[in-house]
Amino acid sequence: MAKTAVADADSGLTGAELAARYGLTVAGERPTLTAYTRRLWAYRHFITAYANAKVTASFGQARLGQLWQVLTPLTNAAVYYLIFGVILNTDRNIPNFIAYLCVGLFVFSFTSSVAMGGTSAITGNLNLIRALHFPRAALPFAITATQFRHLLSAMAVLVVIVLVTGEPITMEWLLVIPALILQTVFSVGLALALARLGSKMTDLKQVMPFVMRTWMYGSGVLYSVKAFADNLPAAAATLIQLNPLLIYIELVRHALLEGAPLTSSTPRLWLLATAWAVVVGVAGYVYFWRGEQEYGRG
Structure with a gap:
């Protein structure tokens, strides 16, 4: 084989032609998107183990341990x-403000923590x-899995808060599941998009x-979403209604709370929530994949 390759080289074949003949590829070459996705799926157990280790490590030095996921x-x-x-006193005209506030806070904190972790996903793991x-x-997938575990703990706490504050259990509670999946x-x-940006711009x-x-102040976390329509120009209020985190928060509020104010009709909220998930999910994944060969170099 080696003698044949030497003979081919002596025959005047270019490096590219030799590589094609013997199935050689460039070191560190980016795989196709399909091949990359297959490889990522093959590493799903690594992602799970890494996320579990992160959860354990984050509370490892605390005396109360993983109880802090609830506290x-x-x-x-x-x-x-x-x-x-x-x-x-921002709870005026909001039924069950405690539960209303907790939904906004817990749902927003999930994406916020994922985004912050995604920013340093590459630079923090060189x-x-x-x-x-x-x-x-x-x-970035492991970071999301880690924060999703924290979210599940927060949602368990939220269910207790919602029940204690007098909200009835209804079939609409099941809508929380698809809402959180889309989120x-x-x-x-x-996280994928920010991971690539963060690898290039360390100050990010x-x-x-x-x-x-x-972003939190524009997502109706701490006060009634009616404040947007009451205090902003129509164009700005319409723009706020397209805020993806506001949309996911409103879907969970609508599912768990009776009489929670909404900025849009529920069919429109579901349509926007799906569109944001598909667009950002796919675009972020493709954007990150295109920089695969760059990470960890330099």
Whole structure:
């Protein structure tokens, strides 16, 4: 085989022709999107194990351990209720403001945490990336899986809050499942896009907290969504209604709470939620894949 290759080289064949004849590929060459997806699926157990390890490590030094998965959302809800419900009195004309606030806070925090983690998914794991060969998209997926586990704990707390505050159990509660699935697809696409951007712009990690805080105020987390229509020009209010996180929050509120104000009809909300999930999920994945050969170099 080696003698044949030498003979071919002596015969004047170009490097590309030799590579094609013997099935050689460029080191670090980006695989096709289909092949990349198959490889990523093959690493699904790695993603799960990595996410589980992250969850365990995040509470490993705390005396109460993983109980903080429940205590953290409860503490956040209590602080925000004290500030916005008691001190600032933003609960006017909102039935069951405690549950209304908790839904917005828990749903928003999921995507916010995924986005923040996605920003440093590459830069924060350079040693792992340079030491092991695996689809780099596994890292943003693992970050999303980690935060999804936190979200499930928060949703368990939320169910208790909703019941304690007097909301009845209805069949509409089941709509929370597809709403969170769509939000997860959107979130992982966002994490993938931010992971590639964060690998190029290291200062992005410093900017993201300000971006997410602004996004939170535009998502109706802390006050009634009717404030947008009452205090903004029509064009700005319409733009706010297209905010994906506002949409996912409203879908969960509509499912769990009776009489929660909405910015749009529920069919429109479901249509927008699906569109955002498909567009951001697919675009983020393709955008990240196109930079696969760049990660960990330099």
